[in-house]
Every structure is written in C-alpha cells, then in structure tokens.
Amino acid sequence: MRLNNLPGMGAALLLVLSTASLGWAEQAVRAGEEIFQLEPGFKAAPALIMLALMVVYVGVGFLSRVSTTSGYWVAGQGIGKYGNGAAIASDWMSAASFMGVAGLLYLQGWFGLGYIIGWTGGYVLLLVLLAAQLRRFGKYTIPEFLGDRFDSHGVRLFAATVTVIIAITYATAQFKGIGLVCGWIFGMSYASSVFFAAGVVLAYMLISGMSGVTRNQQIQYVVLISAFLIPLWSLMQKAGGSGILPQIEYGRLLSDLMEGKTAVGVLEGEELDKATRAYLPWGTGGSIYHFIALVFTLMVGTAGLPHIMIRFYTVKNEDIARRSVLWGLFFIGLLYWSSPVYAALGKYWNPLGGRAVADVIILSAPERAELGIAFIGYLAAGAMAAGISTVAGLLVAGASAVAHDWYATVFRPDSTDKQQLLVGRLVTAALCAVVVLFALNPPALIAQIVAMAFAIAGNTIFPACVLAVWYSRANKYGALAGMTFGLALTLLAMTGWILNVPAFTATGLLPATSSALLVCPLAFLINIVVSNLTTDKVSENSLRRSDQVLRKLHNVPGHPEDSRRPQGSFAAK
C-alpha cells in the first residue's frame, strides 16, 4: 500500500476540521496558554531553518521512493545496526521526549526521572524477550504476528484496533508539541498552529509518500539530537559553567538550586522551600508506589509499542536486530542525559514558573538566556523533526492496521491494490482529523498523554506478545480475554483521569499514566488461566499452525509430521 498522492484525504480532513473547529476554538485558546509564556510574533530565522529542513525531508522521501510492498513496509530488510538504531531513536523520540520530559522534570523534579528510566529501561525488556524472536518471524505488522501465532482473525482485529487507539493517543501529544512550536515560530494562536501543523504533516506524507521513512528518520535523528545538544554548551556557559560537558556539569547547578541559588538571586522562605523540595524524592507529592507504577508502566509500554517493534522487521538478520537495540538505546540516552539539563537551567532562570511554562521549557530556557534567535530556531526545528517523524510513523502504523490487517487480510482478502490504497487514504485522513480534534483541547501535559498510550500498549500488546513468544499453551481465547481486560481497564483509568475521579488521578490507586503495575500482571494471569481452561476448544489445525509459528520464533526445525509441508508455508497464508 502506498499513501502518496492523497487528494481526497486533504479535502475530507478540511471538511471535518472546519466543522469541528467552531466549537473547540475557545477551549483551544486555554490549551495553548504555554505559547504566551514565550516571546510572541513571527520569527524569520527559525521559519527559514524549519522550511529548509522540510524541503530536505520531502526531497529524501522523493528520492528514495520504493516500488514493492516489502520495500514500503520493511525497507527491503536491508537496514544495518547503526542505521536501524538511529531510526529506532528517531521513531521513538517524539515531542514528548524532546519537549515533554524537560517540562515534567521542571515541574516534578526528581520524581519526573521516572519517565526517563521508564522510557529507557523498557528497551531491555524488548531486547531480551522479543527482539530476536520477532525478527525470526519477519513479517510486516504486530497485529499480523499475533493473528498468525494465535491463528485467529479475532486477535488480529483486536490488536489492530489497539494499534489505532495507540496511534491516536500518541499522535495527539505530538500535535500539541508541533502546534506549540509552530505557534512560536509563526506567531499564531494555538488553534491555528495545530491546523497549520496538520497541514505540514499531511503535506510531508503526501509528497514524500512515506517511502523514505527510514532514511528520513536517520536524518531527523541527526537534526533533533544536534538541535538538542548544541544549545546546551552555550546555555551552560551562560549559567556560569565551562560548557564542556553540560550533562555532568549541571550536577553542581542542581545542588545549588536545592540551596536556593538561582539567576534571579538567592531564594528565601517559602520560595527556598519550594526549590529544595523539587529535587527531594517525594518533595513534589509522589510516593514510592506511584514512582514504581509509573516506571513499570512506561517500561512494559515501551516493549509493547507496535511502531517500535516493527523496526526489527526492517533489519538484515536477528544479530543486527539485537545490536540495533543497543545502538538505539545509546542514541536515545544521549537525549535523556541532556533533557534534565534543560529542566535545571529552566529552574535556574525561572525558578517559579509553573505548569504554564513546562511544555515549552526547552524554548523558554534559551530565550531567557538570550541565546539568539537562530540557535533557538534550530532547537525548534529539532522539535518539529521529533514530532513529525513520530507522527508519520504512527499514522502509517494506524492506517496499516486498518488497511492491511482489517481490510486486506480479514474482510476483503480478494481486494485489489487500488481498493486497499483507497482504504488506506481514507483511514489516514480520518485518523488525522480525530487527532487534531483531541489536540485542540489536550487533557494533559505532552508527556502525560504519551504515557497513557504506553499504558494501553503495556496492558494489551505486551502481555499478548510475550506469551505468544514464550508460552506455547497460550491460545486465542486467552489472548482475547487478556487484551480485552487490559484495554478496558486502561480506558477506564484514562476516562477517570479526564473526569478527575480520585482513584485515577496522579495520586490515586490506578493513575491513567501508571495503570500497568496492577493491570499488566493481571492481563498475563487472565491470558494464562483462560488459555488453560480452553485448551480443548482449539482445533487440531489451529494448533498445528501455532506450532509452526513457534518453531520459527525459536529456531526449532519442523516436526517430521510436518516435513512434507514446505517450510514457511504458513507464512504465505
């Protein structure tokens, strides 16, 4: 399926958006209050930098167009360990990593570090439990893997639905980030900048056709990491350091902050107390339960995100798959070792700025340090690269779940390429419209919204995938029961969070961003118990097909009984 040249998509989106915008515009003004913390107005240098980079992305996409489905979905399985590592990092590092983590650390101090270890530690889980096995399976989507392993269209449909929900939730946060940055560069209101951002993302997908995604993600990684790291040297010098290695130097700044020493003078009384509390373990109100619940949720979520898992399909072999996780995590680490520096510098220059400044702290800190508009423009371009690369990956993951796993595999196996393309276009347009609607009035901070997407992945996809690989008795009934339970509880927690029900808020028993500590183990248990209770209900044929997938996952040669069957025949289903 190719998603380029989508004329109908733009028209449909425009119609939905213009209708919807009337009622939402007022709330959107409030949602985008962060931009007003920054200097308003059009900025020529950042606009030029951003446009130049957009031209590069589209050009690369155009030059690396592909003509086969294998090339389209998995880049011909020819990516190496550094390349795939950079692509994993770029796919992964979104507006949440780029802007949101620094914002959370600014607000939550030490407690916010839970996001950093959650979002890095999950790769260890992914590596040891799933990476090599998924590469051995070697097909296109995660719903396809689960559907084949459990030999069930029901599981396939369910996993595809979850993928769509994750894509929508996750992309909402990206649009908020892209919208904030566009608003800052072009001097627009938040609502207008969300629409503008939707236009930019669609144009990017329309013209580059998503075909050069991997190569673009590698370029975007270079842009986003250099944009993130370079300003830090100057910032640290302005804060009185040598600026050689800001990632180490900010330790002293942090210790000083705890004693109330800031750029605006030495804090006293209540202000000093607030500054000290921010960096003490439980000074911002969290507890050990909430810290561990958050870390666990983000870890299993990381290991269950469909658009990250499919990156293992794009490499040459399983050795490269393993090594690309190592490199991906290192590349991600470069950013996560640096984002606390922005948060600390933000505190140093603006110790008492609250929630309103949090999501734009990486722009606000350099602005207050008077770093120069071109510097900050490059930083903003990096944030755009982070948001766009992730949104593009998410929209394609969501659209492929519907067009490839629902439509072309289950409902209309005899559909032509042309029909599949049309469905893909319509779904992409619909997804984009839904995302924009949510982004106009986002329910939480960028990183919090993203954390909710992780809760969904960790409570549904992760248990199903781990048991699919490591427990041969797991069957489709168990998988469906476990995934239904996981999804229902996560959505319940998310709704409760939005409605402010005490149990689901940040200090409740089941916070929407941290629900997996309780829900994920239960989803595992339900899957195992139901699978064992329903062993007799699975047909002999179904068992044989599952067995074949397992043999492939674990490199076990086929049983003599199956030797007459050509190897890999199940894969051609």
Place this chain on the structure above:
Amino acid sequence: MSDNSRLHVNFFAPSTPNMKAEVFIAAAILGIWGLLSFGLPLLIWLAGLGDPQGLGRSFITEARFLGFPLHYWLIAQGCTIGYVLLCKLYCILWDKKVPRIHSSGGPRP
C-alpha cells in the same frame, strides 16, 4: 497442546538447548534490570523513611557525586547508563552462549 509431538515452549521450563541458553541470558539480564529499575528507588525510599517531613531526605540525598545529589544521579544517569551496558552484555553473552542455527526457519530469510 495435549499432543506430545507438539513443541513445548515455556520461559520457566525451556525445552531445547537453544531456548535454555536464551532464557538463561534473558533471566540474568532481567535480574540486574530489576535491581536497577526497582531496587534503587526502593533503596532511596527505605533510606528516606526517617525524614520527619516525609520528603525522603537521607544520607543518599545528602551525599554528592560529580556535583549531583547522589539519589538524583543514580536514577538520572546511573540507571540509564546501566541499561545501555546491560544491552551490550546481552549481545556479548548471546554471541558466546547461544548455538548458531541457520535452518530455513532460522534467522536468515
């Protein structure tokens, strides 16, 4: 899966030499991962139980490492550097311990 001819896969009871090697390495790495991810926060929590204000002050928050409050460095950088090293260790162990299989159902397509 009552049929004995079926392939039995269970993380806690690996059936083939390959799976045994993979599970052994995975379990070792997961053990260290668990200590880093949950052991360190628990240690910081336990040490800070004596703080009458409930903010978690302890010798770990008072100590300094590279200029950082120790509790901050351990989580912000100690854990994440640890994860990268764990991934490297996993790749090394895998190369040493897991038998190479290149059947038609194997890693090379």
